[in-house]
Amino acid sequence: MTETGYRVHRTLTVRVELARQLRRRRTWIALGLVIALPLIVVAAVKLGPQQRGFGDGDLDLVGLATAGPWNFTLTMLLFSSGFLLTILAAMFLGDAVASEASWSTLRYLLAAPVPRRRLLRAKVIVGLILTLLTLLVLVVASLLIGWIAFGGSALTSPLGGTFSTADSWLRLGVVAGYIGLMLLIPAGIAFLASVLTDVPLGAVGAAVVLVIVLNIVEALEALGDLRQLLPGHYTDAWTAALVDPISWNDMAIGGAYAVVFFAIMVAAATLRFDRKDITS
Amino acid sequence: MRAFIGALVLGLFVALAPTTAAQAAQSLIIEGAATSADDPTPVLLDADLYLPQQTPAPAIVLAHGFGGSKQSVAEDAQWWADQGYAVLAYTARGFGESTGTISMNSPQFEVADAQRILDDLAGRPEVVIDSSGDPRAAVAGGSYGGALALLLAGYDDRVDAVASDITWADLESALLPQFGVGEPTPGVYKSLWTSFFFASGLGFTPGAPVTECGRFSPDWCAAYLDVATKGTVSPDVAQLMRASSPVTVADQITAPVMLGGGEADSLFPLSQTNLNAEAITSAPLKVVWHAGGHDGGVNENERLRDLTAAWFDAHLRGGPAVANTFEVSLTTGSALNSRDAGSVEVLTAQTYPGLFGDAQTDLALAGPPQQVLAPAGGEPAAITALPGAGGLGALAGDRLGVPVPGQTAAFITEPLPTGQRIIGSSRVQITVSADRPLTDAILYAALRVVGADGRQTLPQGLVSPIRIGQLGPDPVTLDVILPTIVAQAAAGERLAVTVSTTDFGFRNATEPAVYTVQAGPTVAVPSVTGAVGSVSMPAWLWPVGALVVTLLIWAAIALLRPRYHDPVSPEPVAPLAVSNLVKEFRGGLRAVNDASFDIPAGTVVGLLGPNGAGKTTTMRVAMGLIAPTSGDVRIFGEVTHPGSAVLSRVGCFVEGPGFLPHLSGRRNLDLFWRASGRTGDPQLGEVLEIAGLGSAVDRRVRTYSQGMRQRLGIAQAMLGMPDLLVLDEPMNGLDPPQIREMRDVLKAYAAAGRTVIVSSHLLSEVEQTCSHVVVMNRGTVVYSGTVEHLLAGRSGLRLEDVFLELVGEGHGVER
Secondary structure, three states, X not given: OOOOOOOHHHEOOHHHXXXXXXXXXXXXXXXXXXXXXXXXXXXXXXXXXXXXXXXXXXXXXOOOHHXXXXXXXXXXXXXXXXXXXXHHHHHHHHHHHHHHHHHOHHHHHHHOOOOHHHHHHHHHHHHHHHHHHHHHHHHHHHHHHHHHHHOOOOOEOOOOOEOOHHHHHHHHHHHHHHHHHHOHHHHHHHHHHHHHXXXXXXXXXXHHHHHHHHHHHHOOHHXXXXXXXXXXXXXXXXXXHHOOOOOOHHHHHHHXXXXXXXXXXXXXXXXXXXXXXXXX | OHHHHHHHHHHHHHHHOXXXXXXXXXXXXXXXXXXXXXXXXXXXXXXXXXXXXXXXXXXXXXXXXXXXXXXXXXXXXXXXHHOOOEEEEEOOOOOOOOOOOEOOOOHXXXXXXXXXXXXXXXXXXXXXXXXXXXXXXXXXXXXXXXXXXXXXXXXXXXXXXXXXXXXXXOHHHHHOOOOEOOOOOOOOOOHHHHHHHHHHHHOOOXXXXXXXXXXXXXXXXXXXXXXXXXXXXXHHHHHHHHHOOHHHOHHXXXXXXXXXXXXXXXXXOHHHHHHHHHHOOOOOEEXXXXXXXXXXXXXXXXXXXXXXXXXXXXXXXXXXXXXXXXXXXXXXXXXXXXOOOOEXXXXXXXXXXXXXXXXXXXXXXXOOOEEEEEOHHHOOOOOOOOOOOOHHHHHHHHHOOOOOXXXXXXXXXXXXXXXXXXXXXXXXXEEEEEOXXXXXXXXXXXXXXXXXXXXXXXXXXXXXXXXXXXXXXXXXXXEEEEEEEEEEEOOOOEEEEEEEOOOOOOOOOOOOEEEEEEEEEEEEXXXXXXXXXXXXXXXXXXXXXXXXXXHHHHHHHHHOOOOOOOOOOOOOOOOEEEEEEEEEOOOOOEEEEEEEEEEOOOOEEEEEOOOOOOHHHHHHHHOOOOOOOXXXXXXXXXXXXXXXXXXXXXXXXXXXXXXXXXXXXXXXXXXXXXXXXXXXXXXXXXXXXXXXXXXXXXXXXXXXXHHHHHHHHHHHHHOOOOOEEEEEOOOOOOOHHHHHHHHHHHHHHHHOOOEEEEEOOOHHHHHHXXXXXXXXXXXXXXXXXXXXXXXXXXXXXXXXXHHHHHHOOOOOOOO
């Protein structure tokens, strides 16, 4: 009988899981999409017929989009946070466990043996890293493209005032960070779905459908104050980072909600996965 | 998931259902005061009484706005009744079904009517009585009803609490304002709003004859016609207006008052609210400046109703005390849509600071003396607010208030070094002269915010009219109180004091003139110190709370970790021992039914059985992939469960290969080894040789044939040469030379003291490869032992024949 040198803490490390996921085509498509978005918008502004409506100086975020790289990036974040980033976050987390089940690799990893909670840990961390990476690539690409296309003017707030360059970085950082936190909501739903089903698209789809349903419920005025209880009620609270001084209240509530919501979803996924019969 | 959504929806409905439903309203006719000075017949007031479930209860008298009726407060009345109050909503005289004429809340008539209503309530068994003839009652209303509430409380000390919103303090200064300090009053006639106001009291109905006075009393009709024609107020009219002004009796009020003022109100602006607030000296007072008003603004009705409910609970029912703090709504425009009002935050200050804030900042004004034209006829006039447009005015937002060229002088500050929150009226000194002698020079002063791009906004669309009685070429200097606003100027923006000659909403001067205007040298801008946002919980507590909750969840999850207590390994230790294994799937399918067998070390063992015999299920339990219903599987003496460390001594290939399709075969094996947590030598070279993939090993697995994947899967199971190899149908997809090779590999593998379990349906293969077999059928073991023993005494029979015999009907276990 031989000693195998098995060490639990060496099973499915984050680094190995990253190596397993990074080469996937969907990872590259996701990153390509968030680079394409600012390119398409710039092309439309520069080459399209001159029509008012975008970057026309209206006193809102989209109206100021062409004011400089920070404004442009904020507009790109606004455009993508509602749908594109939500779907990508749902994809990175929703596909995490379900895709292993669909490739039949899940049973080999678990029999290796990778302890179940360790597998989930690697999946959550890598899913979040990829989501964050996508957000970062969007921000960096938009800043660069915005800078080249519209020059280097500092951030102009639709709510009045122009910030210093240092302040522009700070405000953009706060907005991007908050949008990142908000992505925990679709990510959490998707991760739970990923553990419940063996169909990767089913998990992603379930998360996206649920987020859309939440948005619809959010739009029901009849629910009044009850809407404050919904995840996603504070999705747009980052606009408070554009006033002087930053008004943290809604962002604090929204961020806290998203973190706790994500923790609950991951906890539910963990409890389910602990005892699930792996039949894929 | 479905259950979760169901629970959520159910929860919403439960939360929406009113907790204590009130009874339906009952209609009443209440006799009011005399119809007029000449006609002592009482007017008949059309009223509705809403009773709560529990009576007797404190009462609330609801007074409606101008042009409304008891119907316009029906929804509120129902809500208050649901909160446990007896509510009397009535139509004021001169409106709706009530008889009589409109006297603008005259003490003789409308106020006396309300006193009759208090009398009526005192006689009702459903209402709590303080003393005989004195009901426990509050009075609430907005606009016209708000003035009535204050007047009633001033004239009748039976009132126990007041909620009055967006109303006037002094009718004359509300409709003919003068913001030039020390200049003659009345000021400039607010013609547009006043005419709207009057028209809504005429009560036109289609088909009925059109009359000059509608349902106004003759006195008030005459007063209006006089003011509207002349643009000023005669002593008689002034007398009439004073009688209907709450400010005259406000010092008599002893009942606690919650006083609301609308920031978006050019009819009864915050300066009127302030007059009332300053006059109420003998009663507890809470002042609220909210984002609504007669111009629309942001609807805060729900918040105001909650505030009022707390106020009434505290003062009518002994509820929790409400601090007499000053609350002011800060409206932030939406960054996402310039047409949206955006969000409202509330600033709370300990005391009411009055019109000029609790601190003023003096900002230097730049700009030379400027000439402005008062056009002949007062046209074209600048449009600032749109009376009666409601939300429409708010929608137009900054598109209103654009100065007319040549009519506006502007005096601008330096860019603000930091953001400035303006709450209240700014003060500035202006010096004016005219190019000719004039009586009644009319000017409009305002404070504007100038963006970095030069764009001007006029906060709340408010201007301060000034009437200078006598003006000529000699300059006159006067102090001006600028509009009471709540606004935010960002760092880098500038403020401007503007002085214009026309405004669409007022009776402008018709005589042409050219004025020379100078403002400054400074403007005093007010601010209020207070806490913004949710007062109960500072923002930093949220992330801290989230962290604590997350850690608690983490701890709970750690506590709920599945725990397995492995009994001490029995001796001798078999590589694989199955004992009394039962696995029942959901739906009652029993895949394995009390199976037991041992595998001896150093052998190649065949696991045989028809489809559904339970072979794969047994293997999955052995790998810790599924939990047994009862019984257990031991590997080298240890019971297996998810993540058992002993599984690191097992290589397995179950139900086909599984690889990452986007990576090469070599990369797959490399990453699998690194994911497996083993530190020894994977012996990748030897294993790849067994797979025999040649150069294809560096291609993506997606491109592999079924057989190639099969071989790569077996190779993966052999990585690191584990002590126990479990292979499910390894020969599938292999061609005969490869099968032969594999047979030798497996024999050699076991020869080194390791154990191999092969499940197969190729019986001849098993016969040639294995020394032992385990035969399963319908979840039970029907034979476990050497092939030799199985075939003993059955000369001429092959394994296949014996197997068929074993799994055929009616055969018991043979040993």
